[in-house]
Amino acid sequence: MTNENTTAAPGSFAPEEAPRLEWAKHAPEVWKAMLRLEKAAGQGLDPKLKELVKIRTSQLNHCAFCLDMHSKDALAVGESVERIVQLAAWEESRHFYTEKELAAIELTEAVTVLTDGFVPDEVYEKAATFFDEAELAQLIAAITVINAWNRFGVTCRLTPGHYTPGQHG
Numbered sequence: 001m002t003n004e005n006t007t008a009a010p011g012s013f014a015p016e017e018a019p020r021l022e023w024a025k026h027a028p029e030v031w032k033a034m035l036r037l038e039k040a041a042g043q044g045l046d047p048k049l050k051e052l053v054k055i056r057t058s059q060l061n062h063c064a065f066c067l068d069m070h071s072k073d074a075l076a077v078g079e080s081v082e083r084i085v086q087l088a089a090w091e092e093s094r095h096f097y098t099e100k101e102l103a104a105i106e107l108t109e110a111v112t113v114l115t116d117g118f119v120p121d122e123v124y125e126k127a128a129t130f131f132d133e134a135e136l137a138q139l140i141a142a143i144t145v146i147n148a149w150n151r152f153g154v155t156c157r158l159t160p161g162h163y164t165p166g167q168h169g
Helices: 028-041 047-060 064-076 081-089 099-112 121-130 133-156
Strands: none
Touching: 028 133, 047 064, 047 081, 047 099, 047 133, 064 081, 064 133, 099 121, 099 133, 121 133
16 A cells, blocks of 8 residues: 655645555454553553653654654653653653653663664663562563564554554553
8 A cells, every 4th residue: 555745735744645554454363462462561560651661662763653652642641741752852851750760761772772782781770770570571571562563663654643542452
């Protein structure tokens, strides 16, 4: 499925492109399995923290569809616009986040950007000081699952802008 990108009139928005592939429609069992995995991975995590992790992962992976979804979901669970906006520059905006959130965000980056090598011991150990082993396992699972969702979104060029909070929950 393709949509030709036509030139927009001056002052208007660029035309919306259709997804390359509606993968969930063509692989419904994988879609259902991913939804079950998503639910299992998020258990026991603070909803705001979980959405911050999903947003940061999606920023790093350039997944516009997931950025749209998780920004809206974060707002729906009471996250502030300010903290969502500052997340892209969290290292310069540390004062917006708790030490526990910073440890989770740092771990998120280390797990997501594996091209830099292994997850550094100091990043893992810092996260382990704020999360017990069960929470840490769930956090790592949540980071891993959003990375998988991002791969579907980016590869299939899923179109952002149409999601409503809770739509897939």
